[in-house]
Amino acid sequence: MTLRIPQLDPDPASPFPPVEAALREPDGLLAMGGDLSVQRLLNAYRHGIFPWYSRGQPILWWSPDPRTVFRSDGVRLSSRFRRAIKSSAWEIRADTAFGAVVAACAQTPRPGQRGTWITDAMQAAYLALHREGHAHSVEVFDGDRLVGGIYGVAVGRMFFGESMFSAQSGGSKAALAALAHRLHGWGWPLIDAQVESPHLLSLGAESWPRREFSARIAEWVAMPQPPGTWTEIFGRLRASELACGAV
Numbered sequence: 001m002t003l004r005i006p007q008l009d010p011d012p013a014s015p016f017p018p019v020e021a022a023l024r025e026p027d028g029l030l031a032m033g034g035d036l037s038v039q040r041l042l043n044a045y046r047h048g049i050f051p052w053y054s055r056g057q058p059i060l061w062w063s064p065d066p067r068t069v070f071r072s073d074g075v076r077l078s079s080r081f082r083r084a085i086k087s088s089a090w091e092i093r094a095d096t097a098f099g100a101v102v103a104a105c106a107q108t109p110r111p112g113q114r115g116t117w118i119t120d121a122m123q124a125a126y127l128a129l130h131r132e133g134h135a136h137s138v139e140v141f142d143g144d145r146l147v148g149g150i151y152g153v154a155v156g157r158m159f160f161g162e163s164m165f166s167a168q169s170g171g172s173k174a175a176l177a178a179l180a181h182r183l184h185g186w187g188w189p190l191i192d193a194q195v196e197s198p199h200l201l202s203l204g205a206e207s208w209p210r211r212e213f214s215a216r217i218a219e220w221v222a223m224p225q226p227p228g229t230w231t232e233i234f235g236r237l238r239a240s241e242l243a244c245g246a247v
Contacts, residue, residue: 008034008061016049019063019214028064035059036125038132045153045160046221048214050194055119065210068200070191072184075177076204077242081170086243090171091141092178094234098130099123101137101149105163118163126162129153136230138179140171140239147171150179152192156221159183160192176203177242182234186226190216 006017008031022030030049034040036059044050044061053060106118129135134155140148148171150164159179164172180191193200196207208216226233 005029005060006031008032008040010034012037012040013043016044016047016061019048019210022063022065022210024065028062029060030063031061032058034061036121038125038128038134041125041129041153042134042155045155045158046217048192048210048217050160050162051122052117052194054117062194063210064195066196066207067210067213068193068196068205069208069213070176070180070193070200070203070205072180072188072191074204074206075180076202077173077177081173082243084170085174085239088239088243089142090147090174090239092138092174092237092239093141094138094182094230095130095136096231097139097146097149098135098137098151099127100146101139101151101165102126102163104146104149104165104167105151108165126151126153133229138175138182138234140174140178142168148173148175150175154225156225157186157188157223158190158192158217158220159188161194173203174239174242178237178239181237181242186233189220192217 008014012035017031019030022028036051049061049063051059052062102123106123126135135151135153137149137151139146147168148166150161150172152159152161164175166172183191193205
């Protein structure tokens, strides 16, 4: 059977199809084509849509149902991990190594995946978003060594997670927990995690119907962000502070 997938207009300001029109199989495939301009990406994220495609494919746009999310006060760290980081010297910062985090995510092997969906074009697109203040990273350092991180897109008071990595066991968990800790303190309710996996569920992720997800984020993406750069307002957080049960 041939899938009929809407082709996006070349104008980056053109609208996306309504998310309710996304396919059930493959789940959430909504449209194809267009570009990865800052304007189009921000329009996509405001509506709960994200790009995800492999090298050699056209750009594919998705809005799965259900949607995997973390409440910013709902990330769960195991007792074993909390004990491990209680005496850790790791320090967590934001937006001090965005390009390195994206590159590390692109290079990290994923179970059942050949190659990477974070192509050169995708990396360039998120670097452009970062330069304009829309994409951010949270980085875990052991001294000068980057041992974990997460990056994504912030619109209003909604954070859309894209990918995370660990160069040392637990690095991505610490990055996610620190991100959630800060967002909760800022009054940001949710982190989008896109698609369910056993690993995300073990960390406290939830599945929301797309209708509920879309309705909630419509309010949050319209809210103002706090003033200042993420590096400034995030500050520096010791991983050991995450062991006390605050997240």
